[in-house]
Structures are given as C-alpha cells and as structure tokens.
Amino acid sequence: MAYQVNPVVAPVAPPPIAEAEAWIAGRDFPADKPLMDVAQAVPGYPPADALSRHLAEAVLEPETARYTEIAGLPALRGALAAHMRESYGGEVAPDQVCITAGCNQAFCLAMTALAAPGDEVLLPVPYYFNHQMWLEMQGIRPVHLPFRRDRGGVPDPADAAERMTARSRAIVLVTPNNPTGAVYPPEVLAAFLELARDRGVALVTDETYKDFRASNDPPHGLFADPRWPDSLVQLYSFSKVYSLTGYRTGSIVCGPALMAEVTKIMDCVAICAPRIGQRAALFGLAELAGWREEKRLMMQQRVEALRAAFTANDLAYELVSIGAYFAYLRHPFTGVPAHRVARRLAQAENLLCLPGGMFGPGQEDYLRFAFANLEAEAMPDLARRLRASQDWPDF
Numbered sequence: 001m002a003y004q005v006n007p008v009v010a011p012v013a014p015p016p017i018a019e020a021e022a023w024i025a026g027r028d029f030p031a032d033k034p035l036m037d038v039a040q041a042v043p044g045y046p047p048a049d050a051l052s053r054h055l056a057e058a059v060l061e062p063e064t065a066r067y068t069e070i071a072g073l074p075a076l077r078g079a080l081a082a083h084m085r086e087s088y089g090g091e092v093a094p095d096q097v098c099i100t101a102g103c104n105q106a107f108c109l110a111m112t113a114l115a116a117p118g119d120e121v122l123l124p125v126p127y128y129f130n131h132q133m134w135l136e137m138q139g140i141r142p143v144h145l146p147f148r149r150d151r152g153g154v155p156d157p158a159d160a161a162e163r164m165t166a167r168s169r170a171i172v173l174v175t176p177n178n179p180t181g182a183v184y185p186p187e188v189l190a191a192f193l194e195l196a197r198d199r200g201v202a203l204v205t206d207e208t209y210k211d212f213r214a215s216n217d218p219p220h221g222l223f224a225d226p227r228w229p230d231s232l233v234q235l236y237s238f239s240k241v242y243s244l245t246g247y248r249t250g251s252i253v254c255g256p257a258l259m260a261e262v263t264k265i266m267d268c269v270a271i272c273a274p275r276i277g278q279r280a281a282l283f284g285l286a287e288l289a290g291w292r293e294e295k296r297l298m299m300q301q302r303v304e305a306l307r308a309a310f311t312a313n314d315l316a317y318e319l320v321s322i323g324a325y326f327a328y329l330r331h332p333f334t335g336v337p338a339h340r341v342a343r344r345l346a347q348a349e350n351l352l353c354l355p356g357g358m359f360g361p362g363q364e365d366y367l368r369f370a371f372a373n374l375e376a377e378a379m380p381d382l383a384r385r386l387r388a389s390q391d392w393p394d395f
C-alpha cells in the first residue's frame, strides 16, 4: 500500500511563482519583444563586487564549512543589533537577534513558536502568499483583515480589533508591503503594537523591503518603547538589500521568551543558517552602506519612471499603490479574473506578472508587478505593452 501525505499540507496551494513561470515555459521570445519578468521579486543586479570577492576568500577558510551557533555568528548578531539601534532608535541587544536561512524561514520559526494548531493569526489581505501557506500547513487559522483600498492599502487596527478572539496569537504586518508596495505609517504601526499589547498577542512585522523606502527616516518607532520585547517580533531579509537571494540569510528580532522557542525549532530545522550567507550579511552591514544607499536611490528612480510611463500612456490600468519594490495595479477588464488577464499578458505581450488572486480572496481585479526587477529605461516599454493589451480584440 502506498504512503499517504499529510492531509493538512496537501490542500495548500502550490508555489505561485512556479505556476506563473509555467505559463512561459519553453517559449522563445523575439528580440523586439523580449520577456519582461515582473513576477518574482529578485534584484536584477549582482551583489557588490567587493562582497563576492570577500566570499571567494572566505570559502577557502576551513571554518566556513562548519556550523555556526544556532542563533548565528555572534559578530553578525552584534552588527545587526547595532544596525537596528542606529536605524530605528531604541535598544536592541545581540541576544535578541536570531539569524535564519532567509526571512521565509524566520516567519516559519516565529509562527511555530507563537501559535499551536487551532490558534488564529491575523493577516491583512492581500497577503504574502507564503505566510498564508505556512499558517495553513501548521493548522493555524489565518484570519483575514480586509483590503483597505480607501487607506492606500494600509490595514486598519480597528479591523483587527473586531476580529480578535481568545485564540488570536499574532498580527502579521508586511511593511513595505508585498504585494501592494504600501509603506505603513509609524503611527499605524504604533496603534497595532498597542492593540497587540492590550490583547496579549504578538505583533510580527516582516520588513524585508525596509531598505528600499523613499526616505531614510526610521521605518517606525516601535523599538523605542522599552517594553517592545514583550509584544514585538521583527523579521528581516538580507536577500534583496545585498542581492543575495541564493545565500539564504534573514533574521528574527524578539524578546527572550520567544527566542528560547525559536532556537529550539531552528536547531531541529537547520541547526543554523548557512555560514557563507551569514558572512555575506556581515560584510554587507559592515562595508556596504554606500552601495545600499545607491540601490535605494536607483529604486526610487524606477518608481518615478513607472509613474511617468503610466501618465504618458494614459492607461486604463490603475496604479493603485506603488512602493519599495512592488506596484499593485487594477486591470481594466471588469469581471475577468486576474489569473486570465495575467496569463494573457504573458502569452500576448511577453509580460509576466502575478494575478491578485494569488494574494488572497477578493483580489481578482488586481495584478502585482515587481517593477524593481526592471531598469528605469524599460518602464515606457512596460506601459506600451499594457496599452496594447487594451486593444485585445476578444477580451
């Protein structure tokens, strides 16, 4: 008799990026209309040359092949804590940092440490699909907060307050947001933290895109409150900021109660994050502030270029929100599911984006563009392809 697979995992949706990539599998694209891939958010440029050289040397050291401490290299934990103090204000100590194999793993560890099967976690729609998927796989119930288009995609703490029950364990906020690009204002985040504290749940922020914001101001003031370790859990990724998605390095910043559980889980799951990725992150924090700033400014130029291309082409697509890495567009084909629109854009316009439906219920009017993948000069071509789609004869 064949084995059976876990009935909790089996019904979870398959990886969305792979599904979208299948739409273009095996196709050749003409030179005058090459593939424009704004599906997966991946920096289109390589890591800093100095970082790659540093790692090339590091690989020759026998120690690089060894495990690190469960929570990561002490030097990296110290450097990230210092970076947090400097960029957010407030107190963050090295022992409040756990280095993980990417921010996705950070989320998985944090959620498994916070919530048991049957518990509830509040998740604003549209959500980052891997968050929804992991919660489902754990038997944790995602409780959705509605998409607040009227608030520029910024969730409302009042919506969360209404939906909290005795089973609520955490509120998850992604800021800057994937998929909408919205950057949540500090006062909204403060209100969420107050609500979390009031109800005895965790506020979990995923700040993967914090380094690509329009401003260098602190993203929020939550760490300034000395009580933050009781209620706040911050997740971060080194993937995008230093262009090292394949090295798998992220982090959790949290108080001692959660850290004790997170390190237990980490020990079982991976023992530690890959040492080479940790070395990369440490080099980035220590040496690449200038490079980081250069990329932030470049990303702002891309935002401006996309906005300008939209204005110049008078598109029926509506730019609902745009931010650090993503733009969320409302497509003009009323009543047509976003999946159909996205597939057709891939087939007819060689433009690969993700349909809103991948980010939660009620998102069929929307498409996500990871515009940061494209150079500013490519934005007019992107807009032209959208313009061309408006003339599809049979749609």
Ligand SMILES: Cc1ncc(COP(=O)(O)O)c(C=O)c1O
Pocket (backbone or CB within 6 Å): 041, 101, 102, 103, 104, 105, 128, 174, 178, 206, 208, 236, 237, 238, 239, 245, 249, 250
């Ligand atoms: C919001 C968000 N969190 C986490 C991740 C995953 O980051 P990592 O590569 O560090 O696992 C992504 C990647 O797209 C993301 O958009």
